[in-house]
Amino acid sequence: MTAPLLDVKGLRVAFGGKDVVHGIDFHIGAGEKLALVGESGSGKTVTALSLLRLVQNAALSGAAEFDGPEGRRDLMSISEHALRGIRGKEIAMIFQEPMTALNALYPVGDQIAEVLELHEGLSKRDAHAAAVQLLAETGIAEPARRALSFPHQLSGGQRQRAMIAMALACKPRLLLADEPTTALDVTVRAQILELLADLQRKHGMAVLLITHDLNLVRRFADHVAVMENGHIVEHGPVQAVFNAPNHAYTRKLIDSHPARDVAPVPDTMDAAPVLEARGLRVSYPVPRPGIAGWFRKDAFVAVQGADFSIAPGETLGVVGESGSGKSTLALAALGLLRHEGALSVAGRKWTGGALYSHECVLAEPSR
Template identity: 55%
Template structure:
């Protein structure tokens, strides 16, 4: 292969999906080149064809439902689309690796962290035993997992969303690939770790001469990491070129709209006389650490350690902090989805002592949108069944026609077509699945909603739309939100009050405008630096 030739060349690629008599063109005559040491970013709205293009490179689409009406994908001169399966297996995980958007569905729930990374090392390098364990610890250290030796025996469900994503990155980098395909690799990461991971990827790229195909909806990341950018819309590349040129002088209307899109608005504080919807005092969630043959408790992981919360009707409390700081655990405890210690009062009634059956009557009023939309949506249920399931449980007297009308209205509220209710989760992009999850939560018209990273999988345009939607729903229905996020731009647009968590405790809390204007702690300042200045963040994050 000549040094002047691209490492990867995608020529006139089209991808079609066939279901019954219906054929949909997801990628429409896409072409781009990628050279050694170069980073090309694919950006665009959810469903624009970014991930489908990336999956085609490694032939990871479901065949025969997926087909390629046209195109070639040349890697070091060899056509990957024409390559036999036994040959493409040698390429996967060795020459080309991929970090997927949703780590919980990519990691094996029955294998430990060490087993999953060591398997890659054994299959491609024959490494095992002490050498493999040493390399696994090195990789976990490189991707920013603290005390990696203690995480070797952990299972995916025992890790936070950000930690799971870092394990995926460690697996992808294990064999020092020539090409890394990164499909939203920092989606689940908090802003400080995001900056560290991006810096890590750039450092590894320089050391290995590795090329990167970077798929993201965050244009701030594109500015920092990519050399060239391809803007995709409805399966086509509508504009492509050097990053500096595209951002300085976008020519296509869609590119201009994408660059201009960001969550906006200043949330109004709740009325001081508004009733308290939910209150908790000195809330604790401690997970026991067991060791020895008898599995005795030798300590505790203090995921939530003495936090007090008060949220009024119509208010949005933003909860921010690094991955593993206890944000999601706090939300689940307030919903009584996990055990906790400390009084919890909802709508004036104590609920911390209620059992499963006693809590059922409160579930309609307390809803949640989870961080991982694919993991929380049943793959065997249609979208109509998923969104309408709560209606069948809590409002059984609705007729089938009435229930269907409510489902359609909820889908339209989150920007999905009514016809989409007959499809299944695997037929949607990550962002579209997140909108389904939001529709499922709002269809019951609850009073209190925990939003756990509800915009993490969404592109900038849809992020702004979802923030506007959540604000409109809140105003119309006097909804109360607990908004968990690592995206401080979204928090600033939606939350009237912000709570900053670290290590299971609150390090700072107050009105959002005051907190953003003058953070009082070093930790909060580091978070804000990471959100609004990625280069500063890399320094602040590494020093934390």
């Protein structure tokens, strides 16, 4: 029997003397896709971070043997210097919140290129060209221009795709993917999953997928491990676990999948709108490539002539691909971005004071 690429035995993680991961066992073969699924707080992300010893102020014990170019080594006991040679090259990670993982002070293209310069020895020019290509492969439009953008200038989905491009840069043997498609629209989510599957087939890459999305598990993974309160309560092939779950918690997860019921239309559709926009337009200055960017900037139009209204009690859904302008539209409507066009709140022309009683829930709570 071939030894697994990663063999985890008795992994235990504790904070302040309290165990949050309780001696779990699992393994991943070369080219295998294992999904670790469970509710928020079940220990999924802590487990993935512990494999690369990225959990601060935690006591780790157990073993995690990884079959790399230099033979099998225990990730829990090798030196920090040896582990740095594995992180990003042999084992890469896609983090759930790219805004906290990406460096706000550098363009995303430079951050991807840095990985290639460090681990692959590419020149700055070649690394930048490869970074642009990686951005294109992950579905970012105008990748050459986006490579010059700072993280805050990208949409949430674009930042996530930049994070994915960075993780895939060195074609790792094992990819730890922590909710890799959370911020992506349905179309791009399918593209990213297809891309990960294609790279896996080409390079024999294994994937540990951390997710709460059961549909994602069904479509992508070969095996699934169900995690509850720091314990793996069920493990097996995806179809076997989903078709005949043995543990009560697994059955609870499957039964809790939300139904697709359409919300009723409120009776206030003919009332005066709470918020109304006419010809809403938002544009950003963007630098030109090279030295010309110091002297002249182009304009990128994020929202072009949008019209909408919201009646009292109504919920308006704004749907579109990542980068289509959804969040920009909402921020402009709340006066948080400069814009052109007409806005009125409860029949009054928009002013800052008119919006003091309204609230915006942002996509990334960590910000």
